[in-house]
Amino acid sequence: MKTCAPGSVIGMLGGGQLGRMLALAAAQLGYHTHVYCPDEKNPAEQVTDRLSRNSYTDEAALVEFGKSVDVVTYEFENIPVETVELLQKHVPVFPSAKVLKVSQDRLREKDFLNGIGIETAPYAPVATVDEAAIALRDIGYPAVLKTRRFGYDGKGQAIVRQPTDLLDAWASLKSSEIIIEGFIPFDMEISVLAARGQDGEIRCFDPAENIHKNHILDLSIAPARIAPELRAEAIEIARRIVAELDYVGVLAVEFFVSGAAPVFRVNEIAPRVHNSGHWSIEACPTSQFEQHIRAICGLPLGDTTLYGRTEMKNLIGDDILDMESYLKDPAANFHHYGKKQAHPGRKMGHVTWVYPDAASWDD
Amino acid sequence: MKTCAPGSVIGMLGGGQLGRMLALAAAQLGYHTHVYCPDEKNPAEQVTDRLSRNSYTDEAALVEFGKSVDVVTYEFENIPVETVELLQKHVPVFPSAKVLKVSQDRLREKDFLNGIGIETAPYAPVATVDEAAIALRDIGYPAVLKTRRFGYDGKGQAIVRQPTDLLDAWASLKSSEIIIEGFIPFDMEISVLAARGQDGEIRCFDPAENIHKNHILDLSIAPARIAPELRAEAIEIARRIVAELDYVGVLAVEFFVSGAAPVFRVNEIAPRVHNSGHWSIEACPTSQFEQHIRAICGLPLGDTTLYGRTEMKNLIGDDILDMESYLKDPAANFHHYGKKQAHPGRKMGHVTWVYPDAASWDD
Known part of the structure; x- marks a missing residue:
């Protein structure tokens, strides 16, 4: 240590x-x-x-x-x-190169997760369009073609709804390192931010529910609006992932939650602090950012208890022009990232609301 | 504006x-x-x-x-x-040079305060030891000789308990710009951080109770352990001060509270954020620091409601060596100022605890 x-x-x-x-x-x-x-x-x-x-x-x-x-x-x-x-x-x-290798590559990542018994979408690596056509027979339609590496915010992805979509989808990705994933219908996307210290201690933040707009995170609300025992189940999966990876730092696990008796499937992991945990700055004694610093520096991990339900809204592109209304809202914690140009899709800031009197959304 | x-x-x-x-x-x-x-x-x-x-x-x-x-x-x-x-x-x-002139000079400051009807210790400016001896006949003993300018944390002060102390006290200050102040016996020192925006809006933080050690602030606890109507009275005085000064930014007002039917006397004002308001970082939606930035930049002032009772401890000199215990305390918010050398008396960091379930110390 x-x-x-x-x-x-x-x-x-x-x-x-x-x-x-x-x-x-x-x-x-x-x-x-x-x-x-x-x-x-x-x-x-x-x-x-x-x-x-x-x-x-x-x-x-x-x-x-x-x-x-x-x-x-x-x-x-x-x-x-x-x-x-x-x-x-x-x-x-921290995190180590070993962890980075796994999380940079959708194939290695899914192999790792399935190898420790954590469910994901069905998937297959393919190198040519012919291999893709064969793999799609097993995986079925719709499916998603993804580049194995360097995708984020919906980039490097193409949906194949029917066999005739394949050629265009394949061409759009401009890569031969592709993974095909079965399309998972889901009721909710949630994420868990898990921290593991150099001494192996693990602390997780409450699962957040994530709502996207144009493939970019729009809102995160915590705790996620699922039953407490399901939140505990998601946290348990995140704990297993950071333990198995011998991880040090904060790691984000994104899940799809599907069905009436909900099934969790891990969509992806990110070896870093994550947009869906920004609310922790105000809503918890220790933020995901401080927790990451504590973990990599070998300090004791901090308290992640949620003060109350919380909501974080991303300010994307021109959303930042509404800053005055957020600055006027006494309950809003406004964050601006100091970027000059508000390009469409660019994350310019975020706003967090905390409601300490309400422990969950059911109250 | x-x-x-x-x-x-x-x-x-x-x-x-x-x-x-x-x-x-x-x-x-x-x-x-x-x-x-x-x-x-x-x-x-x-x-x-x-x-x-x-x-x-x-x-x-x-x-x-x-x-x-x-x-x-x-x-x-x-x-x-x-x-x-x-x-x-x-x-x-912001704040303006006009304000700075007042607050840099204990004499102008006291003249200003008394001029708007706010009580202070009795005082008199003196330029020679003979003038001091004459002034002491009115003010009485004990009294405090203070340099008019550049004093802080007890520096530039000397107590005169009896006439024979005067010569040594005078010599120790090495200045001819001196103010003699009557010594005020007090039960408590409190402070109010007041913010005034460019548009004249005023928002104050709850009064804090300040406990010193070796003339340096050791603990601030908020709200101060005085009756709510007395807290309101202190806030009202602070509001008058920033309004009369046409002040923009955060200003600290230190009070002595004396007697069973408490009398407030202003000890000093500081035209800036203040050590006795550091708890506002975690204990309020808007900290004194953010509030000052909002005020000088012409933004709407933020909410200063206290989440619950709070306590801030300064880490002075070698106190910083105890940092591990604070880092291990899940309720402690640890702040380190990034200074390398822990000289005696040097402010190295602080720790804040917030107890959201208790609105005041009486609960």
């Missing part, structure tokens, strides 16, 4: 809003952050102590960065595995 | 822990901060977008700074008034 006391320097790969909120949480605990990010004007650099603006493949810059920090983490999962493997030779990195 | 929308740049004079927490609050709302501070390795620079490390008397650097930001504020009151006056020619500065 490698403990980094407050005052140490946390290296962070990536500079988006997740990195920004991690840096703010780290600062409260007295950590310095050093962001490594190739992007100009990234949201995290505005609040960090140091910045290295270099490519993830610049080995000399990575080694120098690794030597300048006490521990490294990352705020998105599309960091090259080789980057993390190189850094691990110089400094502890 | 000059509104600076989120995304604007806030210039901040000073780089201590108050500046650090202001910068963190500003970041949540999407503001960039540009710290102007002569000190090496100041706590605020670790979390700000830009830093100018220059003297407060470097006019060229100040003008350049003023042109690079949209609004200026400060995190401590010992900024030279001339610095603020120069900046005001280029950019809005």
Whole structure:
């Protein structure tokens, strides 16, 4: 176990809003952050102590960065595995390259989950359109073609509703590393943020219910509006995942919940803090961001009890123009990520409401 | 009224822990901060977008700074008034130089307060030890000699218990700008953090009760353990002060509370966020830091309702070595200011506990 006391320097790969909120949480605990990010004007650099603006493949810059920090983490999962493997030779990195390999690849991820008895959609890896046609006979229609790597917010996906959709869908993905997944009709999507410390302690946040708009998260509400015993079941699955991965840090597990006697199927896991846990900043004693910092630094994990039901709304693109109404709402906790341009689909901020008097939505 | 929308740049004079927490609050709302501070390795620079490390008397650097930001504020009151006056020619500065002049000088401050009918200790300005001896005949013993300017945490003060103490007390202050204050026996010290917006709206936080150790704040508990109508009276005084000053931002008012039918006397005012309001980060929807940012940027003021009774403990000097116990306490919100050296008397961090189920200490 490698403990980094407050005052140490946390290296962070990536500079988006997740990195920004991690840096703010780290600062409260007295950590310095050093962001490594190739992007100009990234949201995290505005609040960090140091910045290295270099490519993830610049080995000399990575080694120098690794030597300048006490521990490294990352705020998105599309960091090259080789980057993390190189850094691990110089400094502890959490989550590990092993975990990153699994979560970067939809095929490995599903193999891992099914290997430990956790249900997912049916799936098959395919390398050619002919293989896809054969696999679809088993999986059936509708199905979803997904690139194995680098997909997010609905990107890298194409639905195949009938055999004649296949050629166009295949061509749209521009990749030969494809996985076909059976289409799961679901009643609800939920997510669980699970944290595991270096000492193996696990603490989970209450499951959140997630509502999407245009394939992007629009609302998260916690606790998810399912029976308490089902919430406990989802948490138990998330605990198994982080334990089996020997994970350190916060990890998000997305589930589809289907049927009257609900079945949970894991849609995907993300080895990082997650948009569907932003409400934890105000709704819990310890936020997902502070919890991640605590975990990677070897501190005791914090309390994740929900103060009351909570709702988080993403501000996407021009939604940010409504900021004045949120700033006027005394119950709204307004967050702005410091981005200048509000492109369509761009996550510009979020708002959280907490209702401490209501423990759940049933009250 | 000059509104600076989120995304604007806030210039901040000073780089201590108050500046650090202001910068963190500003970041949540999407503001960039540009710290102007002569000190090496100041706590605020670790979390700000830009830093100018220059003297407060470097006019060229100040003008350049003023042109690079949209609004200026400060995190401590010992900024030279001339610095603020120069900046005001280029950019809005809140609180104004006029306010700073009053609060920097114990004599002007007491004249102002008494001028609007607010009670303070009896006082007299003196320039020589002979004048002091004469003034002491009226004020009586014990009394306190204080430098008119640049005192904090008990520095620049000397108690005179009897006439024979005067010569030593006078010599210890090494100044000829002295105010003699009558010594007020008090049962409690409380403070009120009051915020006033550019539009004149005023919102106050609940009065906090402050307990000192070695002349430095040790504990603040809110609400102060006095009757609700007395808390309302203290808030009313604070409201009058910010209204009369035409103040913009957060201002702290410290009171002595004396007697069985309690009398409030204002000890001092500080034109800034204040150590005795740190609990507002977790105990209120809007913290004193966010409230100050909202006020100076022309945003609507936020909700200051207390979630429940709260307690804040300062971690002074070696107190910070106990950090592990606070990190293990699930109810403790631990804050570390990122300072490397724990000198005796140095404020290294603080811890806040909130008890949402108890609205006041009487429950």
